[in-house]
Amino acid sequence: MSEHGPAGGVPEDSAMAPTGMGGAMDLAAEEGASLEKRPGPDGTGPEAKPRSLWSDAWRDLRRNPVFLISALIILFLVVISLWPSLIASRDPLDCDLANAQKGSAPGHPFGFDGQGCDVYTRTVYGARASVTVGVCATLGVALLGSVLGGLAGFFGGFWDAILSRVTDIFFAIPVVLGGLVLLSVVTSSTVWPVIGFIVLLGWPQISRIARGAVITAKQNDYVQAARALGASNSRMLLRHITPNAVAPVIVVATIALGTYIALEATLSYLGVGLKPPTVSWGIDISSASQIIRTAPHALLWPAGALAITVLAFIMLGDAVRDALDPKLR
Amino acid sequence: MGRYVIRRLLQMIPVFIGATLLIFLMVNVMGDPIAGLCGDRQCDPATAAQLRKEFGLDKPVWQQYLTYMGNVFTGDLGTAFNGQQVTELMADSWPITARLTLIAILIELVVGITLGVVTGLRRGRPVDTGVLLATLVVISIPTFVTGLLLQLLLGVKWGWIKPAVSTDAEFSELLVPGLVLASLSLAYVTRLTRTSIAENRRADYIRTAIAKGVPRRRVVVRHLLRNSLIPVVTFIGTDIGALMGGAIVTERIFNIHGVGYQLYQGILRQNTQTVVGFVTVLVLVFLVANLLVDLLYAVLDPRIRYV
């Protein structure tokens, strides 16, 4: 057991000398910490103004081409979500069955779907509902899940037991059942009930991931050191644990974003998702799946749009994670 | 450690009661299931009333729940609307689902972790980009389509597999369905491993190990991987139950009469006893899986201790 891991990293030993795991990080973090703690002329940083980890990260991000590309794609998605008519002049609900499943035609570059609707127009108009659902649900899940999971992992003991068992119960609710019960009573035709539902059923997973990450992170020498130096709980959580526990949460959340957009389609398939005539990628993907053998192009475009969205957020997640990891500097 | 495990096992009791009650209420909220049994016509009221009585649906919910729990402790999990015992349904479907899940988890572990290590060590290289693209495909193309295409290719065109799994659902028949089922989780496992590896490979202990002259393979497997597995193990712990109960699409495409399918049918037919029975077992699976995961934390990172 002793030959692996942070060699001889017994917390008590390293508490005094933060040379254990991730040395550079520790130094930077401690530096920032001590600066804030004792603001004043004795700042030892290279710059006069104290730099926090977060501002460092932001500086890094702005220079990262991966971040810039992903931000550009996301900006584009936001713009067409808000003003789809900028790049699509037709009505997504104007469908002529006579064109059903036909390939591309003049003015209809992506062809038609099973109902004879223009695939291009629907893909553009589908962005609004899908991006909203994907982003908002992911944010909600990530926030709720990482807060609850993080606290459970950090404090352990009684609160961990309570929170973890609640997660266990939530895990067990089948999506189909939950959707039919909770969403069938909803009459609102907005995306919010769907988002709320996804958050409600989605947080346990992130919560478990965050809890595991926090449990690992709090064993690190510098955390133990900070504790020994009398740092408060909130300070330790924010300054030392979060940056080190955030990576797996980001990874799961960025992939989940794509699955939530698809989940919306499952809910619509059950008749409890977005109410017609809402246009979304999820709905179009799921109906195009049925005709995959005769009209694959109908699937290709909404699925491609979904893929690009997920790609943008995965890249964004990667960039953010890299920026938060001083070892990579 | 022993006391910790016992405490965790004791916690299962309130969770069990809470989960059954919750699911019981949820199915009840869906309304009267009898109307669905008579086809596109109204059930004659007398028969409907009689059926309701037979399934205990005429009693208040709390009384139904107590009766149900009372029966559970005598081993009677009730009857589905088609007259089949829920225990019988479970005996048929759980072993199949257990096999399918095992295959899926193995694929996630072997393929996912391997790809994760490779891409984590070669960030930004072509192999990393290639795996990322595959990940995007898996996320954006529905399981229904990947499953169907595999079925058509391997089952119909090349005849390597039978498109539909037989009633016995042996391991060999479940390989392709297992792959389809695992595909999405594979994306998670790969990227989680990749990120952890990339993060940890710069850690001091790795540098130390390399400096000491430990062979590269040994560094990767014994030091790097072991310390990178916690998020992966956590994810798989949450995934087991999801794979078991949520394999609806995969099970339907490949004709697998497993838990996901039965649960789905039970929910659509609003059959409380089937749904509560299956979900209860799922809760137990989650509890055990999460307990194992927590114990694994201590194995993977000895600094973590339970008391």
Add this chain to the structure above:
Amino acid sequence: MRGASHAKWAAGAVAVALAATACGGGDDSGGGGGGGGGDGVVRSSWGDPQNPLEPANTNEVQGGKVMDMIFRGLKRYDPKTGKAEDMLAEKFATKDSTTFTVTVKDGWTFSNGEKVTAKSFVDAWNYGASLKNNQKNAYFFGYIEGYEKVHPESGKQSADTLSGLKATGPRTFTVKLNQKFSTWPETLGYAAFAPLPQAFFKNHAAWVKKPVGNGPYTVRSYRKGSQMSLRKWAKYPGSDKARNDGVDLKVYTDNNTAYTDLTAGNLDLVDDVPAAQLRNVRADLGDRYLNTPAGIIQTLAFPFYDKDWPDDAKGAKLRKGLSMAINRKQITETIFQKTRTPATDWTSPVLGEDGGYKPGLCGDACDYKPAEARKLVKEGGGLPGGQVKIGYNADTGSHKDWVDAVCNSINKALGQSKACVGNPTGTFADFRNKTSQQKMDGPFRAGWQMDYPLIQNFLQPLYYTNASSNDGKWSNKEFDKLVNEANAESDAAAAVKKFQQAEEVVRDNMAAIPLWYQNGSAGYSDRVSDVALNPFSVPVYNEIKVG
């Protein structure tokens, strides 16, 4: 870019898969490999029956398949014409269209050797009618005197047997009806009227596990939820002996999977080709595809209990306008690939014109006339709230596709892109609850599968005041009167005429919008021949030849 290479991959995969299925049909080397069974055994797809397999408890096609193989009743509907032919009945005698004396043919036995007697019928019918047995088809016995005692609408039953039912000899029994019903014997082809052996009553649990009947097949093994193996009963006394050695019914989780298994040569017969595969059927199966009329009509019913949808002249105009905004031809051809036929009356072609089917009875109102539709909707006061919502259940039958198509058609005709939207309900049970408890707020899908091929069955249960399936609660004195007169008519042709007059009342008020007649569809392997579907869209298994 990345998107492009991704697109290429997907396109490639699809192309390969397309190629795969195009040549899939040829490969049938499997023989009996798939489902066990011998060379002469038909391997057929099946769905798990919803209810326990008892004749009077089977109300859907999946259970109906088994009933059709293991039971023969007094009458049998000719698989081709749908006409009720005598099977076990030697003769029916009646003087007043109320009391019938039935004589059972000699020489029939159950497959366990027990003789089929008058008692086999009387006991079976009493069982089926009795409330305590929970038989979902009990209402079939509702015309027999004493039904209200064994099956009261509420409370406890005061009798266990029908007073109108008496065995008068080993092969004769009398049936007294509670009203005149001249064509009553024609209803007896339904499975609910099958005879039952004593084993059914003595050891019911064992019987349900492995049913015993008097049809051309016997049940060899039954594994609930996965497979039922039926074998030819060599000593079957009837003329419609099985022409194959048996049938293996295999339960599939999805009819798409069954279809794929058929194209892979692991299955011989799929009797419900999924809508998504209809475009591929010719390529996959060539001529081995059936598309024959069945006694099913799909309509849009209206909530006449809702003040927005009143049963008055204005409302009728609105409904007629909606009907004329639906391009039935295009939808049946595109969405259903001609497995539905545009409806032009409220019955079904399987009745035949003698039986009361009258094509064109609906007239203009069932034609697609967008301009007139717009006009009528306007005259009818416009759409209530500016939008119609078509109710359907999302869980079975892929209704979403056609509801969306109907809505698109209405939107196009009315020139508004949101005039019509689908309004899905999650589960069938919930949908049924909403319709039967009068909670719908717009038109909703109504499908009707006939119980027996009589025009009466397409009208009375659906449109008679407070009838069991009159979910829209439509009520019309004129219609009720004509139906009563028709039922009292002893001459069949005259009765049909009266029913058609009643149907005209339905038309004039547009009590429901007829959409299309549903066909039965089936695909089969080249191992089998002589495959046909009867008017109930159940395969005629006993006529299938193997090899």
